[in-house]
Amino acid sequence: MIAKTFSATVLGIDAHLIEVEVDVSVGMSVFNIVGLPDGTIKESRDRILSAINNSGFSFPVRKIVVNLAPAPLRKIGSGFDLPIALALLGTMGIFPPENLSRAMVVGELSLDGEIRPVRGVLPVAIATREHKLEHLILPKANDAEAAVVDSIKRVPVSTLFEVVQFLCGDLEIKPIEYDPQSIFTQEQNYEEDFQDVKGQEHVKRALEVAAAGSHNLLMLGPPGSGKTMLARRMSTILPELSFDEALECTKIHSIAGLLPSGAALIARRPFRFPHHTISQGGLVGGGSIPGPGEISLSHNGVLFLDEFPEFPRATLELLRQPLEDGRLTISRAAMSLEFPCSFMLLASMNPCPCGYHGAPSGQGENRRECNCAPQQIQKYRSKISGPLLDRIDLHLTVPAVEYDKLAEKRQGESSGTIRGRVVQARQIQQKRFRNSSTRNNAGMTRRELNMYSEPSDDSRKLLEQAMTRMGLSARAHDRILKVARTIADLADSMNVETQHVAEAIQYRNLDRPI
Ligand SMILES: Nc1ncnc2c1ncn2[C@@H]1O[C@H](COP(=O)(O)OP(=O)(O)O)[C@@H](O)[C@H]1O
Ligand SMILES: [Mg+2]
Ligand SMILES: [Zn+2]
Incomplete structure (x- = not known):
């Protein structure tokens, strides 16, 4: 039978x-x-x-x-x-x-x-x-x-x-009725909001630029300056997940066995925060039967690598292909599997081994001086390889918040307001790349860069000056133009103007000599 x-x-x-x-x-x-x-x-x-x-x-x-x-x-x-x-x-x-x-x-x-x-x-x-x-x-x-x-x-x-x-046929089983669309809408709210962050206006601005063009970003700042706090709020200013994106994220979490029990849908952009002791398999996925790693769990969302230089170099190198392709192929003798992993990379690090290089010398008890030798700082920073750094468009200094700013009662701008501007800038990019496989400014090809981010004569002069005077590396050049394109989109400007390039130059901190 x-x-x-x-x-x-x-x-x-x-x-x-x-x-x-x-x-x-x-x-x-x-x-x-x-x-x-x-x-x-x-x-x-x-x-x-x-x-x-x-x-x-x-x-x-x-x-x-x-x-x-x-x-x-x-x-x-x-x-x-x-x-x-x-x-x-x-x-x-x-x-x-x-x-x-x-x-x-x-x-x-x-x-x-x-x-x-x-x-x-x-x-x-x-x-x-x-x-x-x-x-x-x-x-x-x-x-x-x-x-x-x-x-x-x-x-x-x-x-x-x-x-x-x-x-x-002796028992009727009725499933509970769910309305996926309404669950989706209900669960879209975040607990964190940018309005809790006092001061740090220029840092928030840079995060907005990163969100608008989907640029990866590295924050450099002393301990306690709010890097983790800021990173946690990054997903709140990205465009809301579409239903299809939510399904994709839910699928990955479902396979990893990481859906909160009773949860129907991951409706918020993922924010993953793996510790630097994570194994290579844990980060990129794997195992004898390959399963999704942190990079896939952060698909459609944010992967935050705190204390970036503490991650083993070999582990960080594994990020290069996924960052480029937005998906990861794992090959095993028996099969070859693909996992989506299109995420925004946020990283943070101290500016030097002691953490206080470049910090404005405060007053009284807050006063901290960096005693690191330039070679020590160089060595510390060189833990992050050039090719990986090449995929990070913005390097941002996050100074410690001044005390009077922290004590201020006034709330900052809300995540919703910032997100509104991000969404507009993304719409401009959608139109721009409608006939291309590129999805946003960060992903522009050389050709697209020439087409859409042609600097004016003045901006070109500024860029040349920056390269020679500030000693910016050659690889900085294209990154600056990509970011400048996003800044122009945020300003709803057809052309990339001098002020856009000037702002983008500020976000190349690691290219400057120590
Ligand atoms: N701009 C800020 N506004 C409000 N609180 C802040 C700000 N910056 C730092 N803090 C407070 O300081 C704490 C430590 O910040 P954290 O993000 O952990 O710093 P870091 O990651 O740079 O070491 C935060 O939890 C928060 O309470
Ligand atoms: Mg931190
Ligand atoms: Zn130091």
Whole structure:
């Protein structure tokens, strides 16, 4: 007797359909799973046996063969427990097998027959719709996650016994109604806001420029100057996530098992903040079965690397390809997987080993002097490689806030107001790049740079002066013109004028001699 159903395995960020076939025949008592299952699936044999016996059914003493097809596709995870157990019960005539044969089923079983949540349910729900399957039988704890995919029938369940009752037609299971659009709108508010940041007007301005052109940014400043505070607010001035972007982010978090429980949708731009002790795999993704790393978790949002020079150089080098391509390809013997990782990089560092280089010498107790030798400072800064630095358009000095500014009652400009200007500048770029694969000023090609950021004679003179007098490096040249283009967009100016170039020059701190 054969029974079948469908399940799915997530590779990269998409779920692939798997047919689960169970054949039970007379013969020696064996329980074999074939079709390239990984170790975790083999373990599921014991769970399935116990769960069936503990749910009031008896595990057949027969020859049982489970086939997961197509065979060459890697199958990963514990989500196959439930479909295998159900197909097995289907062969025993406990419910009409046709009630199962057009279903998508995922769920892990506990020994007593309870159904535990699994990772990656959102992509599985999307696959259910794509393959026009009748319903999706899934762990109750994952229900909200699947709910954002409309026009599928969800059957959220918490025990094996309950699913069997449903398949027998004895139990009606009603999923909770969610309105993805309204969840999306509700959850878009941020707790942090730029209006909490006192003073630091020029720093906020630079962050606005970075957000407007999607430029990566490095902050240099002494401890306590507010770098972390500012970085945390970066995602609040980026344009709101679109529904599709939100789905993409949710998929990645769902696969990583990082969706807050009961959460339906990641509606805010991600802000990821990994510590410098993070492993290479943790940052870029990987493992024997590759999963998303921090760079993919920050897809469509912000990746903040605090204490930038403390990250091992080899780890930072891994950021180069993703920063360039917005996606990461991980190759393994068996497969090659792609993870999206289009993020904005924010980094921060002290200006020197002691932290106080270039700080205005304060008064009284606040007075701090830097005693680092120029060679020490040079060595410290050279921990960040040139090629990586090349992908960071703005280097910004964040001075310590003056005491009287901190004591001020007046609130700064709100994130919403700043975001309004950012959105306008982004709209100008959308129009500009409508026939190109470039999406924003930061991503301009050489040709586009020549076309759209041609400096006037005056600005060219200024730029030349800056290069020679301030000793700016050659690589600074193009960065300055890109940023100047964004500054001009914020001012709604067709041309890149002298004042735009002048402002952009200020944001090249690391190019200056110490
Ligand atoms: N401009 C500011 N406005 C209001 N509070 C500030 C400001 N700058 C710093 N602070 C306060 O100082 C604390 C330390 O700032 P933090 O962001 O951790 O500094 P850093 O990361 O540069 O060491 C913040 O949590 C905040 O309370
Ligand atoms: Mg900090
Ligand atoms: Zn110092």
